[in-house]
Amino acid sequence: MKKAARRLDVSVDSGFRPRSSMLTRRSFAMLACAALASGCFPSLSGCSSGKNVVVDAPEVEEAAVRLTFFGFKYESLNVVAIEGILRAYMDAHADVSIVYEGVKSRPYFDALGKRLSSGFGDDVFMVDHDTALAFEEAGYLADLSDLPTIDLMSDLALGQMRSEGVIDYVPTSISAFGLYCNTDLLASYGIDVPETLPQFERACEAFAAAGVVPLVANNDISLKTVAIACGLASVYASDGEAAIASFNDDPALLASALRKGFDVVERIVANGWVDAPLALETEKTADDLEQFATGAFPFMLTGAWAAARMRDLAPELAFEVHPYPVLDDRSVLVVNVDTRVSVNADSPHVDEAKDFVSFFTQPDSIESFAGSQCSFSPLKGNAAPGEPSVQPLAAAFSQGGAVIASDDNLRFPIWENARQCVVAMLGGATAQEAEAMLLSLITAETGDAS
Structure with missing residues (x-):
């Protein structure tokens, strides 16, 4: 039966609400089509503001089971992939309707915690290492051990799960995280892509001497992953x-292990190889990409997931993404087993939610979703993304x-x-102060002053 066309109301709020105000099965599909045409999802915060923008269709298509899915993937490439998976699942399960809502990552986790603690938690939601620790203790996460797709996961993924x-x-x-290298700019200065820390430091010194700030860094993942890579490389090279x-x-x-990494970060900041005040204001996968797209910077530190967006933003810019050159004799690849999906243990539809998560982790769905993020597959074989610029990461x-980076x-x-x-x-702050700060933060959380 055909449905009458529905009016879409657009509103902006903090991201916390009861379940009734979200994207419906049909409105989500309509939104995805519009986003493909415009290159931006008006429902999602990356295109307008730091807040969540909700598209609400007052008339909701009825279904026996209505699931809600809350996540931190809000950009068009990712959400189009999610929409395709949701639509495929609903086409095969006519009695289930699923709505997805996305919020930029850091505000997302605040909203997620509020929803769960207030009893308005979604049926399915995304977590990371830090929130999973807290949610395990709170009892928010359902046991997914019986999902049939568990056996498809790679050893790397299973070791975390x-x-x-x-x-x-x-x-x-x-x-994966990497050093974005502006290959044309490097070539114009006669500098090779650095593969070791001494090579990287010499490159930064050369650019700084020429009046060029070498490195674009954001205020979230850039330098912390450098510190982790350098500090923990020997751990993972032996008996991790x-x-x-x-x-x-x-x-x-x-x-103490991370102190070595903090030392590298201190040198980067102290030598002016990064514009520290600018980095403090630089948002991940947004401001940093715009800076690198100008072609004025030789290097950028961020996730490989930004590679396709970088190419679209600056199609004439020649760049490659390489492992971090943070050791004296080699580079280090940093990865995270992530975009983790959990089921609300208090959901009234736990079985249906688990069935959907099983569908989401089937090979076809994983290929679509991981590919939309220039990420590796968590399934056996860990298929690499097809984006040409990240092939050095695939080789590593x-x-x-x-x-x-955040080991479970x-x-x-x-x-x-x-x-x-x-x-x-x-x-x-100095590296020594950062080491003391890290220990203080950990002991404050654990109550262990040993």
């Missing part, structure tokens, strides 16, 4: 499992030994804590 015995999330991608167990027993060992991934086996929220330390360093 099974860190606590019970599987309470499934990954839909493995992201034993080292991480020792970190859990004595957080001071973790802070195939060799193994990558550093996991580590019982501390290192992702947020490392960010706070690096923000302090951009404001003038």
Whole structure:
């Protein structure tokens, strides 16, 4: 039966609301089509403001089960892929309607916590390492150990998912972080893509001497992943499992390990290889891309997921994405098993939500979604993204030994804590102060002053 056309109301709010005000099955499909034409999703914060923009169709198509899916993927490439997966699932399950809502990552986690703690948690939602730690303790996460797609996951993914015995999330991608290199600018100065820390430092010195700021960095992931890469490379090159167990027993060992990475960050800031005040204001996958797109900077630090967006933003810019050159003798690939999807343990539709998550993690869905993020597949084989500029990362991934930026086996929220330390360093703190700050943050959370 055909439905009458529905009016779409657009509103802006903080991201917290009861379930009734979200994208419906039909309005989401309409929105995706409009977004493909315009290149921007008006419902999602990346296109207008830092707040969540909700598209609400007052007349909701009736279904026996109505699921809500809340996530931090809000940009058009990612949301179009999600919409395709949702539509395919609903075409095969006529009795289920699913709505998706996306909010930019850091505001998203604030909104997610408020929804769950107030009893308005969505049926399905995205988590990261830090929130999963808190939500496990709060009992918010359903056991997903019986999903049929678990057996399809790679050893790398399973090693993270099974860190606590019970599987309470499934990954839909493995992201990588890299050094974006403006190859034309490097060539014009006779500088090769750096593969070691000394090479990187010499390149930065050469550009700085010529009056060129070498590095674009954002205020979130850029320098913290450098610190983690440098500080933990030796851990993952040897017996990582034993080292991480020792970190859990004595957080001071973790802070000490990261000191080497903080030292590198301190040199970058102190030498003016990054514009620290600008970096403090530079938003991830937004301001940083606009800066690098000018062609005035030789390097940028961010996730590989931005490569396709970078190419669209600056089609004439020649660039490649390489592992971090942070060791004296080699570079380091940094990855995260992420875009993790969980089911609300208090959902009235746990079984249906788990069935949808199983569909989301089937090979066809993973290929579509991970590909939309220039990310590796979490499934066996860890298929690499097809984006040409990130092939140096794919080559490094195939060799193994990558550093996991926020390892599930580590019982501390290192992702947020490392960010706070690096923000302090951009404001003038030393590596020694960052080491002490990291230990203080960990012990404040754990109550362990050992």
